[in-house]
Structure formats: C-alpha cells, structure tokens
Amino acid sequence: MPPDRGAGKDSDSVAQGKMTFEQAMTRLEKIVESIEQGKIGLEESIKQFEEGMSLVQRCRSVLAEADLKIQNLQAAGADGVAIDRGESAGSQG
Amino acid sequence: MTADREPPRRPPFDPRRVRPGPDESLPPRRGGQGDDDALTVSSLNTLIRAAVCREFPSELKVGGELSNVSRPSGGHVYFTLKDAASEIRCVMWRSDAAKMRFDAADGLEVIATGTLDVYEPRGQYQLYVRRMAPRGVGALELAFRRLKDKLQAQGLFDSARKKPLPALPRRIAVVTSPTGAAIRDILQTILRRFPRVSVFLYPVRVQGDGAAEQIADAIRRINASRESLGGIDVLIVGRGGGSLEDLWAFNEESVARAIAASRIPIVSAVGHEVDFTIADFVADVRAATPTAAAELVVPVLADLLAAIDDRRRQLESAGRRQWERARSRLAVAERCEWFRDPLGRLRQTRQWLDEAAGRLELAVAQCRSAAAAELHARERRLWRVRPEAELQRRRRLLTEQAHRLLSAAGQAHRRAERRLAVARGDLMAASPRRGADQWRLLWGQCRDRLLAGQARYFADRAGRIEVLGDRLGAGSHESILRRGFSITTMVTNRRVVRRARDVRSGDKVQTRTAEGSFTSRVADDRQPELFDDEPA
Numbered sequence: 001m002p003p004d005r006g007a008g009k010d011s012d013s014v015a016q017g018k019m020t021f022e023q024a025m026t027r028l029e030k031i032v033e034s035i036e037q038g039k040i041g042l043e044e045s046i047k048q049f050e051e052g053m054s055l056v057q058r059c060r061s062v063l064a065e066a067d068l069k070i071q072n073l074q075a076a077g078a079d080g081v082a083i084d085r086g087e088s089a090g091s092q093g
Numbered sequence: 094m095t096a097d098r099e100p101p102r103r104p105p106f107d108p109r110r111v112r113p114g115p116d117e118s119l120p121p122r123r124g125g126q127g128d129d130d131a132l133t134v135s136s137l138n139t140l141i142r143a144a145v146c147r148e149f150p151s152e153l154k155v156g157g158e159l160s161n162v163s164r165p166s167g168g169h170v171y172f173t174l175k176d177a178a179s180e181i182r183c184v185m186w187r188s189d190a191a192k193m194r195f196d197a198a199d200g201l202e203v204i205a206t207g208t209l210d211v212y213e214p215r216g217q218y219q220l221y222v223r224r225m226a227p228r229g230v231g232a233l234e235l236a237f238r239r240l241k242d243k244l245q246a247q248g249l250f251d252s253a254r255k256k257p258l259p260a261l262p263r264r265i266a267v268v269t270s271p272t273g274a275a276i277r278d279i280l281q282t283i284l285r286r287f288p289r290v291s292v293f294l295y296p297v298r299v300q301g302d303g304a305a306e307q308i309a310d311a312i313r314r315i316n317a318s319r320e321s322l323g324g325i326d327v328l329i330v331g332r333g334g335g336s337l338e339d340l341w342a343f344n345e346e347s348v349a350r351a352i353a354a355s356r357i358p359i360v361s362a363v364g365h366e367v368d369f370t371i372a373d374f375v376a377d378v379r380a381a382t383p384t385a386a387a388e389l390v391v392p393v394l395a396d397l398l399a400a401i402d403d404r405r406r407q408l409e410s411a412g413r414r415q416w417e418r419a420r421s422r423l424a425v426a427e428r429c430e431w432f433r434d435p436l437g438r439l440r441q442t443r444q445w446l447d448e449a450a451g452r453l454e455l456a457v458a459q460c461r462s463a464a465a466a467e468l469h470a471r472e473r474r475l476w477r478v479r480p481e482a483e484l485q486r487r488r489r490l491l492t493e494q495a496h497r498l499l500s501a502a503g504q505a506h507r508r509a510e511r512r513l514a515v516a517r518g519d520l521m522a523a524s525p526r527r528g529a530d531q532w533r534l535l536w537g538q539c540r541d542r543l544l545a546g547q548a549r550y551f552a553d554r555a556g557r558i559e560v561l562g563d564r565l566g567a568g569s570h571e572s573i574l575r576r577g578f579s580i581t582t583m584v585t586n587r588r589v590v591r592r593a594r595d596v597r598s599g600d601k602v603q604t605r606t607a608e609g610s611f612t613s614r615v616a617d618d619r620q621p622e623l624f625d626d627e628p629a
Contacts, residue, residue, distance in 0.1 A: 072271075082318070
C-alpha cells in the first residue's frame with residue numbers, strides 16, 4: 001500500500017472505502033491474481049469478483065468526477081490565504 | 094563670518110533634492126582676514142553638507158570592492174567600498190540590508206546604489222547605500238555557490254527530506270506569475286492530461302524587488318491554510334525562462350527556507366532545462382520546465398482509464414475461467430454413473446445380496462445335511478460297536494474259530510491218515526523181498542549197460558588208435574627213410590644231428606636207414622675254429 005502523502009489525500013470518493021485510488025488498483029490486481037490462480041473456492045471467487053467489479057466502478061467514478069477548476073488565491077489574515085472570489089479564472093475544459 | 098550672522102539653516106536630509114534650497118548658498122569666499130570671520134566647525138560641516146547635497150544627484154551608483162564589512166548588533170551594515178587608489182565609507186540601514194540577496198563579504202565586487210551625504214557631527218561624508226548587488230555575472234554565481242554550499246551543509250538538499258508526490262492529486266496549488274508563460278503551460282498540460290483537478294493559483298512577482306519575499310510568503314501562507322482550502326496535494330512554484338538575474342529570486346535564501354519548511358510536497362519549475370536554482374535543489378522534485386512539472390504532478394487520465402479497463406477485462410476473464418472450470422467439473426461429476434443412475438448401483442447391490450443370501454442358504458443347508466450325514470455315520474458306527482454287537486461278534490468269531498478248529502483238526506486228521514497210508518505204501522514198497530528182486534534186476538541192467546558201454550569205448554578207442562597209427566605211419570620216419578633219407582644221431586648222447594656244426598672231426602655217430610643202422614666216425618677237415626659254435 002502506498003504510504004500516506006503529506007497533507008494531501010487521494011480520491012475522496014474512493015476514500016469511502018477508506019482506500020486511495022492506488023490502493024484500489026492494487027487490490028484489484030490482487031483479486032484478479034487470486035481468481036486466476038484458482039486456489040480459492042468458487043464462492044470466494046464470486047465474492048471477490050463482485051468486490052473487483054465494484055472497485056472498477058469506484059475507480060472509474062473517481063476519475064470521472066469534476067472538470068478542471070481554476071481559482072485564484074490571495075493573502076488573507078496574518079499568514080493565510082483565501083480564495084479570491086472577485087476574479088476567478090473560471091473553469092476550463 | 095560675524096557672530097551676529099545666523100548660520101544657514103541645516104537643510105533637512107532629503108536625498109531626492111537635486112538642487113540646494115533657495116535660501117542656502119555658500120557665503121562668498123573671502124580672503125583670510127583676521128580671526129573674526131572664522132567659520133565654526135558646525136557651520137563648516139553644514140556648508141559642506143549643503144554643497145554635497147546640491148552637487149550630487151540623489152542617487153548614485155558606485156562600483157567597488159567591499160572591505161571592512163561590519164554588522165554591529167544594531168543590524169546596520171558598515172563597510173568600505175574601495176578601488177585600487179581610493180576608498181569611501183558606506184553604511185546600509187538594517188531594513189535595506191535585509192533585502193540583500195547575497196552575503197556581503199570582504200573582497201566581493203559590488204555595485205552599490207545610494208545617496209551621498211555628510212554626517213555633520215563627524216564631518217564625514219558617506220555613501221548611504223540603499224541597494225547593493227554583486228557586480229557582474231561571476232559575482233552572482235559566487236553568491237549562488239556560497240548560498241548553495243551553506244544550505245547543503247545544513248542538510249536542506251538531503252534526499253531523505255524529500256517528500257513523495259501523491260499519485261493522484263486533486264487539488265494543486267501554483268505559485269507563479271499570473272501573466273507569464275509558466276501558468277499557461279501548466280494549465281494547458283493539466284487540461285490535456287488530467288482535467289479532473291482543482292488548481293489554485295497564487296499570483297506573485299517572479300523577478301525584481303520583493304519577488305523572493307512574495308514567493309516565500311506565498312508558500313508559507315498556502316501551507317498554513319491548506320486544510321481550510323480542503324487540502325492541497327501538491328504545490329508547483331516556478332516561472333518561465335530568463336537570465337540569471339531574472340531567475341535570481343529563486344536563488345534567495347528566504348525562498349529556499351520556505352520550500353524546505355513546506356509540509357506540502359513542492360515541485361520547482363524554474364526557467365529552462367539548463368537552469369538550476371537553489372529552489373530546485375531544495376524542492377521535493379525538480380522539473381526542467383513548467384510543462385514538465387505538470388506532467389510530473391498529474392497522470393494521464395486516458396492511461397488510468399485504460400488501466401482500469403485492463404483490470405476489468407482481466408477480472409472478467411479470470412472470473413469466466415473460474416466459472417468454466419467449476420462448470421466442467423460439475424459436468425464431469427454429472428456424467429458419472431452415480432449421478433445418472435444412482436439406483437443402478439443399488440439394484441446391482443440388491444441382486445448381489447439376493448444371490449449371496451441364496452448361496453448362504455444353500456451353504457447352510459449343505460452344511461446341515463453334511464452334518465446330519467456325518468451324524469448318521471457316526472451313529473451307525475457307534476451302533477456297530479455297541480457292546481451287544483461286539484459281544485455277538487465275538488461269540489460268532491468264537492464259533493467260527495471253533496468250527497475252523499474242528500474242520501482243521503478233521504483235515505489234519507485226514508491228512509495224517511493219508512500220510513500214514515502213503516508211508517505204509519512206501520514201506521510196503523520198500524520191503525526187502527521186493528527190494529532184493531529189484532536190486533538184482535537193477536544190477537543186471539547196470540552191468541549190461543556197463544559192459545556195453547565198455548565195449549563201445551574200447552572199440553572207439555581202438556578205432557582211434559588205428560587212425561592214429563595210420564597217421565603216425567604216414568608221417569613216421571619209416572616212410573621218410575624209405576625215400577632215402579637217413580637219421581644221424583650222436584652215439585654219445587643219442588641226439589639227432591641236425592646241423593653239421595653239431596659234430597666235430599672224430600665224433601662217433603650212428604646212422605639209421607630204412608633198414609638197419611651203422612656207426613661211423615666223422616672225418617671232417619673243416620677248420621674247427623670256423624665252426625666252433627655253441628652247441629644248440
């Protein structure tokens with residue numbers, strides 16, 4: 001599993017399952033491997049298959065959400081920033 | 094100057110003045126007259142200062158070498174600028190010195206920009222330096238290397254400090270000029286590769302006065318507010334290409350420290366491929382250009398979607414294979430006999446069971462009858478050897494024996510009688526009278542036979558003698574003698590003379606002819622030694 005990033009967190013929606021995108025992809029790979037090898041039983045295979053498909057869905061939805069959004073920041077307070085509502089660069093794409 | 098004359102008003106320290114005020118002027122020079130018109134030192138210095146202020150532009154640029162640089166605790170910097178022949182004292186106020194981009198040290202060639210003024214209490218003219226910069230590109234590079242070495246020694250460049258970039262960032266902060274090529278390139282690249290992010294642009298100056306402060310400040314502020322912004326995954330700081338001076342803000346210590354202190358991973362993207370600034374060394378990742386920075390930060394959406402699709406397909410085919418495997422196993426199991434006709438085995442077994450039961454019964458019956466027969470036999474045997482039977486048997490035996498005994502006795506008796514009769518007969522036959530007659534008969538017979546036999550024998554012999562006599566006669570010497578031969582024998586020993594050498598001259602010999610014999614003496618004139626052999 002990839003280590004936690006500094007301040008950022010990947011893919012809020014995949015974090016529903018508390019999983020980052022990378023983690024979801026890795027888990028997906030593991031599931032494919034485990035089903036292919038055929039060492040697990042049939043019921044377990046089906047269960048993992050379903051989990052795999054749901055991971056596929058989630059990963060896809062993570063990548064599908066939101067268009068590019070550009071916003072300006074400006075100084076606010078003593079040492080912070082705030083979004084500059086006055087003049088936004090607007091969405092592109 | 095007379096005592097009642099007011100000294101000219103000290104002009105306020107105003108470096109922007111180019112010309113002296115209207116009410117100031119140097120008093121006309123006088124020749125040296127008595128001591129009454131001697132100037133005071135203060136007024137002299139004031140006049141000098143006024144003259145300096147009048148004559149010199151408010152801003153001067155002076156180039157020279159730094160020396161005697163000293164920073165007392167007040168924070169102001171005192172130094173001397175010199176060249177080969179001359180030098181001048183300088184001072185830089187603390188606030189201005191703080192903005193210096195480089196480390197002022199003895200020996201450095203610099204261009205100092207400031208105002209010339211006179212410190213009246215000391216009668217000292219000084220250059221009040223507002224700005225200072227190393228002279229020429231070489232000096233800049235020296236300053237660069239100095240700062241780089243210092244920060245490296247402090248470990249700011251260590252790779253252990255560098256934070257990894259998030260694989261899939263959603264909120265990206267960019268610190269750069271809002272009008273430059275950098276932001277344009279970054280946004281275009283992001284749009285092209287992965288337009289599912291939020292970009293927060295914090296506009297700053299990227300060169301000139303105050304640029305470094307703005308950049309460092311921006312980085313600090315964004316760090317401080319990252320949570321309230323919803324989390325910032327990565328920060329890009331940079332600018333487009335330019336000269337070393339243009340990029341200089343990114344070589345400032347303040348920027349380096351702000352980058353080092355950032356909790357957010359930072360990608361530096363300053364200038365072109367060949368430009369390396371201090372910011373590049375401190376940052377977590379250095380990108381050669383702003384476009385490269387965007388490429389480092391965001392993945393390609395199409396690639397990710399393709400990877401997901403690949404996984405999905407693998408998952409489906411793996412699942413399908415598993416399913417097929419399970420199905421074919423089931424099919425194999427279904428084909429097996431137990432499945433198709435479970436009762437079949439049952440029937441077989443039942444039949445076998447029936448047969449076995451039958452055989453069992455048979456065997457039991459056989460067993461029983463054999464036992465019964467055996468019992469019977471034993472019973473019979475037992476019956477046979479029952480005591481009465483035995484008794485009877487013995488009695489019968491006894492009776493038989495008695496009978497046999499009787500009959501045997503009878504037979505023996507009869508045999509004895511027969512023998513007796515025979516013996517009597519024999520005896521009678523052997524009575525002497527009959528015997529004597531018989532003997533006489535026998536004797537006669539024997540004698541006759543004997544005589545007959547004897548006669549025959551003699552006749553036979555005689556006959557044989559005849560024959561032999563004939564033969565003898567035929568071969569006898571009589572016939573030979575009659576043919577004319579004679580036999581000579583030695584008189585001495587009656588040996589026949591067969592060889593001439595058997596005799597010697599003078600021996601007496603007898604010669605026998607067919608009729609009569611005569612004696613003679615050998616007259617032999619042979620050489621005796623020639624014939625002296627061993628007599629045979």
